[in-house]
Amino acid sequence: MSGSALHAQRDGWWQDAVIYQVYPRSFADGDGDGVGDFAGLLDRLPYIASLGVDGIWMTPFQPSPQVDQGYDVSDYCAVDPLFGTMDQFDQLLESAHALGLRIFLDVVPNHCSSEHPLFQAAVAAGPGSPERAMFHFAAGSDDGAPPNNWQSVFGGTAWSRVNPGSETDREWYLHLFSPEQPDWNWRNPAVGNYFEGVLRFWFGKGVDGLRIDVAHALFKADGLPDAPTADPVVDGLRSNPKVSDQEEVHEVYRRWRRVADSYSPGRVLVGEVNLAPDRAARYTRPDEMHQAFAFAFVKLGWDAAAWAAVGTELEAARKEHGAPPTWALENHDISRSVTRFGGGDRGFLRARAGLVAILGLPGGAYIYQGQELSLPDVDVPVHARVDPMWARGGVSRDGARVPLPWTTAPENAYGFSPPGAAEPWLPQPAFWGSRSVEAHRGDPHSTLHLVTGALRLRTELLAEGIFAPDDACSWHVREDGLLLCERGDQILLAVAMGDGPCPLPDGNVLLSSSPLTPEEFLPPDTAVWIRRRPPLSGLDFYDAE
Ligand code: BGC
Secondary structure (H helix, E strand, C coil): CCCCHHHHHHCHHHHHHHEECCCCCHHHCCCCCCCCHHHHHHHCHHHHHCCCEEEECCCCCCCCCCCCCCCCCCEEEEECCCCCCCHHHHHHHHHHCCCCCCEEEECCEECCCCCCCCHHHHHHHHCCCHHHECCCCCEEECCCCCCCCCCCCCECCCEEECCCCCCCEEEECCCCCCCCCCEECCCCHHHHHHHHHHHHHHHHHHCCEEEEEHHHHHCCCCCCCCCCCCCCCCCCCCCCCCCCCCCCCHHHHHHHHHHHHCCCCCCCCEEEECCHHHHHHHHCCCCCCCCCECCCCCCCCCCCCHHHHHHHHHHHHHHHCCCEEEEECCCCCCCHHHHCCCHHHHHHHHHHHHHHHHHCCCCCCEECHHHCCCCCCCCCCCCCCCCHHHHHHHHCCHHHCCCCCCCCHHHHHHHHHCCCCCCCCCCCCCHHHHHHHHHCCCCCHHHHHHHHHHHHHHHHHHHHCCCCCCCCEEEEECCEEEEEEEEEECCCEECCCCCCCHHHHHHHEEECCCCCCCCCEECCCCHHHHEEECCCCCCCCCCCC
């Protein structure tokens, strides 16, 4: 039975679903303009289905000036011509469903584009108007300073003058990201009503779920008080408690959950909740979102003690609030795991091991396009960088967003574009062909084959009840650097995170990220799934704390 057929029979299919993140502008270019689009994606849906995943999360494709590559939305219920048409979207949804793939869209409720008609109307209407009350407009101080000391995630103050130089309109507007991304004012009920309409539009079309962008930051502290420190934001929005994790935000997700549950089948909400495990878990209480990414895990380095410590914290949060974490090691905002885990041969092996490890954990998991090809970050030449974070904050996310290589030969941007196309929107490096889908297909030991094998086995273990979505996890680190996670009472996940080979724990190896030679040792940078032979004894565990 396929993963999706199995899921269709059960309530809560999403609990252990594996979702493939598509960053449409870098997936496949169908119309030859050098930017990925619906035509390219439609053509390659069978590739995604062949991986054995349960669905796709598509990052924004709605009309946008593309200042933040689509996260600056100017119309929430339409398609940017850069990507295609609404008819093509409908076709995509239908084809995906026919292949057993669910579709999740990104919804961006914290901010829109400064070209959104409601923001344009607010600018035109002037101070004190109901139009301005949809956003955060406020007067600065007499000496020309902004309304408070909040910093933008992309660098610099989080405020811009709406009408610089005007004596009559001295207001500033808030943008936690770039000035082209004004923040909505969620204390105004009209904003909540507007977004309910957005949800209903896409759910009504048959979209299966939504990934909620910057989900923890919609509400700002009442009165917009100064943050305790004016230091630049160091970890997303977390370091400013006045814009993050306000209690009122939970009411939004209770309302969205009622909306999601009113459809048949129910629609699913997964949040980008970039908070510590105990706070993030509160967003997945039974009447709120279904899932939230385990952000504490997303950015970890290759460090057994850190994995065990964060895993233990996530497990404690799961026990308290009930929902297992949703696992990911990569997305379009962070350094790819091959690079983050050290680069070169070891980074390559570690990224494979890390992926095998998270696919063995209970709960949902996400694979970012290209992760199945072990793509590293690309050092995009400075002149070609387009990420607004680069211009404002000196950090570029472009290296993790380079258009995918499909063929070994460099023609047509390694198969990303059709013949005669424009150059790809970000340049691809000369080694790209060696990481292509074609190269992986021809190598039985490739990461692509590893991932499809792991997903097949995961589906079987779920069907046999050997993996259960609500399995408890107990994390340990052995003195030789072996990270261990006891999953339920039948499975042991082991990752060799030290520099030497580790004796294999007792049990049958079901899956290994690298060959085991000799068989009784786990080479460094290798992960295995082990079926335990009870009773488990003789292991020299000690707790990570
Ligand atoms: C998205 C980023 C985006 C930011 C602002 C995020 O968390 O994933 O790509 O720049 O929100 O919308």
